[in-house]
Amino acid sequence: MTTIQDIFNHLHTHAEISWEEFETTNYIKGLLESEGVQVQTFTDIPGLVAEIGSGKPIVAVRADMDALWQRVDGEFKANHSCGHDAHMTIALGTLLSLKNKDFDGTVRFLFQPAEEKGDGALTFVEKGLVDDVDYLYGMHLRPAEELASGEFSPVIKHGAARFVHGAIQGDDAHGARPHLNANAINVATDLNNLIRNMRVNPMIPHSIKMTQFEAGGKNVNIIPGSATFSVDIRAQTNEAMDELYQQLQDATKSVANFHGVDIKLALGANVAASVTNDEAIELMSEGIKVAVGETALSEPIVTTGGDDFHFYTIKRPHLKATMLGIGCDLKPGLHHPDMTFDYNAIPKAVEVMTQTVLKTLNP
Template identity: 80%
Template sequence: MISIQDVFNHLHTHAEISWEEYETTNYIKKLLESEGVQQVRTFPDIPGLVAEIGSGKPVVAVRADMDALWQEVDGEFKANHSCGHDAHMTITIGTLLSLKDQPLHGTVRFLFQPAEEKGNGALTFVSQGLVDDVDYLYGMHLRPAEELTCGEFSPVIKHGAARFIFGEINGDDAHGARPHLNSNAINVATELNNHICGIGINPMVPHSIKMTQLMAGGKNANIIPGNAKFSVDLRAQTNEGMEALDLQLRKACNTLANFYDVEINLSIGADVAASVTNDDATEKMSEGIIAAAGKEKLKEPIVTTGGDDFHFYTIKRPHLKATMLGIGCDLKPGLHHPDMTFDFDVIPKSVEVMTQTVLNTLNP
């Protein structure tokens, strides 16, 4: 059997961004088939794969996200696993290999899902019917050091909603000597950013909204740009809070478009819903943590404004009983930091936790 360390090393050093995870797909497929897993399915038009062991009901699914982030690392833009998806895949592969030769009273389905960072990979898997017959769904995510100490586990992650909106300001350029002939898109964007900074909703709901990209102008310094592009990152702990933030943003854009006589068009680039948690699944994950790591390593639910498209599975298929395992691993300086590191020694214990959770679910 291949070592878990070798699996992680390969996945970590062969990172691929969203919707381009084809070599990762091929690597996992060949690995599982070489280990005797007979039911491995890929797709003709998208990356990702599904592996299955056992048979009959109940059907328990374990999901791993596959994609890396595109970011600057030591002066070079590259695909980089700074969100821990390489670890998630490794834990899921380890869980599969630890279960494949055990007697199973049901089916275990392993979902290696692309494009979590784009927020639409889970929706694509839902549309493929991959969870229509699933009873329990388990996911996982490494947690920063300030949330869990190394070796601690949480049975549920209560993610908030996240929405990434892309906008365009459309007007006319003007000569630098004639500013009265147009509306400067930089001024419009600046004022929009001031409006965004003033947006607020119910303070009992954790939330944030901020402009994250702004591009205007070209190579000539004597042209007043009439056009600009921008992006806005919205976060809210509830789906209702997200809709309230979105409404305020659109009101601000409409007001400024009318005042400056320009068009401001918005489109949603990604939309990740807040978590819908299930007490039954959370209890089974708690039992798995206690059995594999001990009661002292079981911690309270993690509440975070970070998002994950995992929760679209339960929103689109409400019958699913689902939860995400929070993994304490001395992760520093933080998720999405280009130099993110964590303690690899937590991975084998995480495999034990997930394995025990699946077995407890199949054999209540």
């Protein structure tokens, strides 16, 4: 018999990056079909949907599937340093826990690809997978400095995040003739200096910084005219995000005009700040208290980190949604290649999610 520990171990050791989670999809599909659970997959993307129960209301539980691509022990590889392996395990554990329980309504489990790219949730929305859903629950492991081990928060108030990719387009010049071109390194430096001084209301947590830059080739006697760069923007509100993004666009135009070059910006991932629902938060709070006790119920978590989960509620405002914050002694931090957490948080989170769904369906 496959245990929750077996499931986690498999998912952890078979990590796949965004939009490549096909083997993960097949593993979950096979596991659920062996349990007699109805499963829907897609011909064009990885990911799957599973359902138990029937009728209304419909409660959905979402788990993200993708891993990060990062250097681990000197080797680049897919790595679950964001806890998505745990999220899938918790969703599967919740499904197996609910499968033999009595409840009124339907529980739909969304195993969603490409959270790290920021467009997986939007793709699931476009497929109509939450159009008839009444309540939506997500989850995320939290770093030790945010939430103590064994504690659970009924809501994670994420901020907005945007990843912007830029290209400076100009001509190369001989190293002895710097007057013949605009050095792309100088162009990027001037832009970065402006970025470092961008501000919005200081009462709103925010940051904007250049996180990638590449210019030049193997020859050091060539002044590069072209370069590429990326900018990471974070803000606690969608309004502050719009302000920062406009400042970046204005600064880019100004620097391009000054140096006489072309700078193109392309928006990559675009993750919205959370839109919370008091009823869903209260139901999650009740689930926490029933599952692990009132002392384990923590205050709401406010973080500048982002999650594409919130596109579900932005695109489908009828959804009553919240994300469970899971305290698990996660160190040294999310996205660190050597991230570890206390596995014992998984079965507790399964019970919390199970009780929350039951509270929602059988008030």
